[in-house]
Amino acid sequence: MLSELQTPALVVDAAALDHNLRTMAAALPGARLRPHVKAHKCTALARRQAALGHRGFTCATVREVEGLAAAGLGEDLLLANEVLDARRLGALRARVTVAVDSEETIAAAAAGGVREVLIDVNVGLPRCGCAPADAGRLAALARRKGLEVRGVMGYEGHAMLVEDTQKRCQLVSDAMALLRAAHAEVGGDVVSAGGTGSFDRNPVATEIQAGSYALMDTAYQKLGLPFRCALSVLATVVSVGPSYAVADCGLKALGMDHGNPAIDGAKVWFCSDEHVTFAPEVPVRVGARIRVWPAHVDPTVAYHERMHLIAGDQVLESWPVDLRGW
């Protein structure tokens, strides 16, 4: 029973999750989607994505790659991130592809025993990725080092949360023009890009790296996407003041980089380490259970040991968040 869970507890609405997974699988069937596990860090959830036909996964950390491989989900794992020590990747019994964007990361992949790479191209977000004009040179270098270059990746992250749909599409389009040009120089079958905010607006990518769509959050919800907020933190009201109440879900149970969480029928005042102070429209009593909706799913999940799949008041399954850490 939901009422028996100790709080704060990460809960996932089973119907919303199922809706999200099926909606995405219909839009991007099979290998057209390479789900990004950084958003949920949970092999049990990844298994559900695989059961719907997505058998390749995107990872942000070596630990995520290792965890998926250990869970038997290692058919085609992409570490969409640069590493300077690839030995843990090279030691895995799984198909592992790693992003490279420099001579150093190419050397690390080769030295670590990784066999396949994507050339990571900067398509407008100042983060990893080589200059588009440098992609061909790096691909040739990687091939000289004995690496199989499967293609390119380029994450248009600067477009992902732009609320104006037309502007978002334009940014995606501009970014993908850069990636397409780089791909022409690099070759290979794979053009990996995109995310939840561009899942249906990126015709260039051969595969989309969306992750947040499965659980969603209040930031992505603003975009009017066909996915539902499935993830919340169950909390208990532990104190009631004259015009506010306090629940036991604080900033150690929530990713705070996108700001405060939301509470239905209430205005959130602020979060402390273990508390959220909020003004409810209708008075709440001490001991009441509430749902706190995170602004950013990824760093929220990373604080929790488990997520509980629920339907109404029933806890259907409890899944370890087993891909945390590095």
Added chain:
Amino acid sequence: MLSELQTPALVVDAAALDHNLRTMAAALPGARLRPHVKAHKCTALARRQAALGHRGFTCATVREVEGLAAAGLGEDLLLANEVLDARRLGALRARVTVAVDSEETIAAAAAGGVREVLIDVNVGLPRCGCAPADAGRLAALARRKGLEVRGVMGYEGHAMLVEDTQKRCQLVSDAMALLRAAHAEVGGDVVSAGGTGSFDRNPVATEIQAGSYALMDTAYQKLGLPFRCALSVLATVVSVGPSYAVADCGLKALGMDHGNPAIDGAKVWFCSDEHVTFAPEVPVRVGARIRVWPAHVDPTVAYHERMHLIAGDQVLESWPVDLRGW
């Protein structure tokens, strides 16, 4: 060796930690300080605090209380937080005192088998704590339920990070006037309050609940306290752009509620899940190691499995962050 740590890695400068612990122990010897473990969540670090004479601890979660008890540090544990289910606390072989601020939390303490309580008083921060005028009534109620009322607590958290020292002192003073009045109604030996920002400016409290002083962060550093930033995240530069660089310490390795971290000799642009993008004053190379200084220590520590005690390039000890979760 520091160079062998996989990044991101939480590192603690041994000399700075030692300075902080000794400085505080000199200012607030023995039971005058009840160190708050929520800031470091590490029993190995708590042992060092106990070795310097502080044998009672403050906790924010049941898990922290359980962990300290299991580590043999259960001489006098205060859960400075309200709970509606105290059974895990009542089951411990340790001296456990819990904060109460309502009829419901008093009933929960009694039902859960906890024997001692503090009346938690709201001294100006809209979070937990009863109205000062209600403290006497709640103390009487708790005693009727068979609970030992040890005194009061009241956290002047609204004063803690006020940079203007005079203003901070005034806020602390106003808050403690309320707590003193409530204490007169409640009785008992304990007046528990304060934090790192008021450790030497709170003459009312019989014990100070400071926690951040041990590791510190950039937010507390602005107050000009006699404590040094001991905690940083060791990161590796994984990519270098035309005017920026990217290291593998993102917002899943940092508490972000106080804003971006700091990097020496660089301007931080933004954090992503696994990256910090920054503009270094002097170019850095791919593979270089940097230190990232968190803005808020508590939620930073809560993301990490271990912290490494270091001296220069040497790793002296690796401590589990064993008090995470709830």
